Amino acid sequence: MKQLIALALFLLAWDLSAQTRMINRNPEIEKMVNEVKAENLEQYVRDLVDFGTRHTLSGTQDGNRGIVPAQQYVLEKFRSFEADAGGRLSSEIDMFDIPGDGRRIPEDAEIGNVVATLKGTDPNDDRIFLISGHLDSRASDVMDAEIDAPGANDDGSGVAVVIEAARILSKMEFPATIIFMAVSGEEQGLIGAVHMAKKAKEEDWNIVAMLNNDMVGNSYSSETHIKDNTRVRVFSEGIPLLETEEMGNMRRYTNGENDSKSRQLARYIKEIGDRYVDQLEVKLIYRNDRFLRGGDHTPFAREGFTAIRMTEYNENYHYHHQDVRVEDGQQYGDLPELVDYEYLRKITAVNLATLASLAAAPSAPENVGIDVSRLVNTSTLKWEKPATGNPKGYYVLMRETDQSMWEKKFYTEDLELTVPYSKDNYFFAVQAVDEKGNESLAVFPRPLRR
Secondary structure (H helix, E strand, C coil): CHHHHHHHHHHHCEECCHHHHHHCCCHHHHHHHHCCCHHHHHHHHHHHHCCCECCCCCCCECCCECHHHHHHHHHHHHHHCHHHHCCCEEEEEEEEEECCCCCCCCCCEEEEEEEEEECCCCCCCCEEEEEEEECCCCCCCCCCCCCCECCHHHHHHHHHHHHHHHHHHCCCCCCCEEEEEEECCCCCCCHHHHHHHHHHHHCCCEEEEEEEECCCCCCECCCCCCECCCEEEEEECCCCCCCCHHHHHHHHHHCCCCCCHHHHHHHHHHHHHHHHCCCCEEEEECCCCCCCCCCCHHHHHHCCCCEEEEEECCCCCCCCCCCCEEECCEEECCCHHHCCHHHHHHHHHHHHHHHHHHHHCCCCCEEEEEECCCCCCCEEEEEECCCCCCCCEEEEEEEECCCCCCCEEEEECCCEEEECCCCCCEEEEEEEECCCCCECCCECCEEECC
């Protein structure tokens, strides 16, 4: 009987085509996505560039130059959104001391992260979703705190994403909490992100997902001269940077090296991005970050949190980490007129839709497992209800082992489902879904023996 039910569910299973995803857009999230404005993003970027330099050690120069007034600008932006948040949005500059290391921090310094917290409406829901960009900028010499360092794309674009997301999301109510963060010290060694990740770990924050946006506004590559604003990269770790011996054993036992929590988050972002944002393809990059480089999501991954990095598909090395100048007819420097603001709008929309979907959805199912008590050509998955939220039902997700994305969804309102596919040939996961179609992150199953 279970097999007949499973077969019927198979016939009704979602085929994850772009057309199907568009049909299942949540109108509330779609409305928020449509509120993202390229002109707002451009204004934020140009305002940030007007501070001359935002080098981590630039302090305040000539009254309105340097990172300190730039921090105040972001704080004022966040606070301007508080009136529409009904008392749920609070903003601060989180100051902390950093000892000199004799290298990129020549002497002891005080550094600040600008943080806005949109408190969730459910007192029993302690989930936190975090979006970040780095406020600091640099030119050719990473230690030069005096020279102009516009930082329009690196990372004014990421901070603009955070500000615009805060503007729109702060008007809405979500059961979970969303934190918007503009960190300092990225160019000096991810200092602001390290501080925040350690603080979150020490205070036992339940960070479910961290979205780091770093260089998300350029659409033209140097050397290869590719002009393309239709793709964005999402970097996610396969083997967790913080992996216990038990986690490693389970990963090897289940061949789950492509199913880390960060990889599940990346898949989620791709599905949500494809669903809500037209003319933009989210590309999954199977690396924690670009080759031999790092970003502000890495300290969170090192503390065991689920974190990814979003970055433009084509980088232009003439524009970032360069003194502003023209040589042999080539413009150098990270200038605001070189940012593609329509591209930035689309990437902002992906971030916003992802945060809204996750913060509105139930938490993920608990104790997800796949029955391995006997050899059969069907697969039975079992799970328990989420810790928070009110799921209407659940999706059992399935993909072939050589595929990056989930290919089918089987819906059920039970806590168990058998599907007529062999666990030898497919990977599975389970996610919760509410009555509006908001889905939790997917959970890769552990082996269950009766």
